[in-house]
Amino acid sequence: MTKEVEAVHEQAAEYSRKDYTDPPPAPLIDFEELTKWSLYRAVIADFIATLLFLYITVLIVIGYNIKPMLKPASVCGGVGLLGIAWAFGGMIFVLVYCTAGISGGHINPAVTFGLFLARKVSLIRAVLYMVAQCLGAICGVGFVKAFQSAYYNRYGGGVNVMAPGHTKGVGLAAEIIGTFVLVYVVFSATDPKRSARDSHVPVLAPLPIGFAVFMVHLATIPITGTGINPARSFGAAVIFNGDKAWDEHWIFWVGPFIGAFIAAVYHQYILRAGAIKALGSFRSNA
Structure with missing residues (x-):
């Protein structure tokens, strides 16, 4: 009888063990990281x-704005708002797929901010990522203006x-809700717990992230033109440099950062019970 009870306890202990491994939290500041290639x-x-x-998405937006000014016989109908949404979502899918193994495929300061709050990246890495993203956005829109100088300023420059x-x-x-959706999907798609327990269902993380961007664009293009990415809005505003773009530009930083903050708290401290784990650790050390 005793052996049976012990066997039951061993089996229960085995099932209670985690079948996944959470990576250790990134250090807040890691100067040694600056020495690594x-x-x-x-x-x-x-x-x-x-x-x-x-470069790709702003070109598509400008092309869409040019379309109504051309003769119907000279164009094939244009991509429309649905095509713009597909372009943004598709490019995110492709680029996250290409860079996920190198940088994590953030391509968005709001995503980087959310992952920093969850201790997935250090402060140094987060700051460098955000600077690189903003500079990349400026260069990308700069190429658009260089190649489409006749239409860039006339048709809005892709500004939010x-x-x-x-x-x-x-x-x-x-912007808050749209960014919450995006960052929440990023957390869910890259969650090691999900990867371990849903391994029988192969999930390509960039795919749901790209679809999230696509769906959010469908919902918010008629409202803000869809930012949900401060670098995207900043790059277009810098190159276009219009008064209205700067007057409303704060929306495309404050909204995404608030949305990313809420998504990080929701996923890490409610869905993953981070607050309960922290409280339990505190009590065990008391």
């Missing part, structure tokens, strides 16, 4: 990825501004 390689990868992302009929409060809320 892997950091600079990752920064370069995010710079190039953001450059390509802005509030659509007529919507207040800044509505735009801020749209």
Whole structure:
């Protein structure tokens, strides 16, 4: 009887063991990281990825704005808002797929901020990523202006501004919710717990992330033109440099950062019970 009880306890202990491994939290500040080539390689990868992302997507936005001004016989209908949403989502899917193994494929300061709050990246890496993303965005939009100089300023330069009929409060809320969706999907798609327990269902992490970007664009293009990426909005605003773009630019930083903060707290401290684990660790040490 005793052996049976012991066997049951051993079996219960075996089932209670975690079948996944959470990576250790990244240090807040790691100066040794500055001596590693892997950091600079990752920064370069995010710079190039953001450059390509802005170059392709802003070209598509300008092409869409040019379409109504041309004769119907000279165009084939244009991509439309649905095509713009597919372009943003598709480019994120492709670029995250290419760079995930090098930099994590952030391509977005809001994503980097959310992952920093969750201790997935150090402060040094997060700051360098954000700088690289903003510089990449400026260069990407700069190439668009260089190649489409006849149309760039005339058709808005791909700048994020509030659509007529919507207040800044509505735009801020749209950016918060849209970024929450994106960053929440990033956390879920890269969760080691999900990867271990759903291994029988092969999930390519860049795919749901790209679809999240696509769906958010469908919902918020009519409101803000869809930012959810401060680097994307910043790069376009710097190159276009219009008064209205700068007047409303704060929305495209404050909204995404608030949305990323809420997503990080929700995933790490509610879904993953980080607060309960921290409390249990505190009590065990008391």
